[in-house]
Amino acid sequence: MKRQGSTAHQLIQRISADVLPKVRGRLLAIPMGDSVVEKTITAKDADVRTSLRTRDPQEAKARQAVAVAYPEGVWRSVREGPKRLTHKETVALAGEAYRTLVVACRRFRRHPVWVS
Numbered sequence: 001m002k003r004q005g006s007t008a009h010q011l012i013q014r015i016s017a018d019v020l021p022k023v024r025g026r027l028l029a030i031p032m033g034d035s036v037v038e039k040t041i042t043a044k045d046a047d048v049r050t051s052l053r054t055r056d057p058q059e060a061k062a063r064q065a066v067a068v069a070y071p072e073g074v075w076r077s078v079r080e081g082p083k084r085l086t087h088k089e090t091v092a093l094a095g096e097a098y099r100t101l102v103v104a105c106r107r108f109r110r111h112p113v114w115v116s
Helices: 057-080 087-108
Strands: 010-014 027-032 035-040 047-051
Touching (some): 027 057
């Protein structure tokens, strides 16, 4: 969809009434091509609006498909609430966190400071 008076395409994603009170104040990091658009849901927002940052119709269609999937996933997770992890899932997440920490330490050539 194009905004009136503009040639750039725009994403407009409605926020369902059942999740709106729960997502107010939440920061969304919407993937947009090669970058990420950060959008905070304010008290008066009834939808998420942001530019798709392209004028090309085919590119806009592709970006919209990816960008719409992100808020829909957020709404779904808000509706379902927190989920209990199995031991295997917990160990897998700990491994990902450890590997991320190792990469960061190698990048800056520093030893991690463990905070307890």
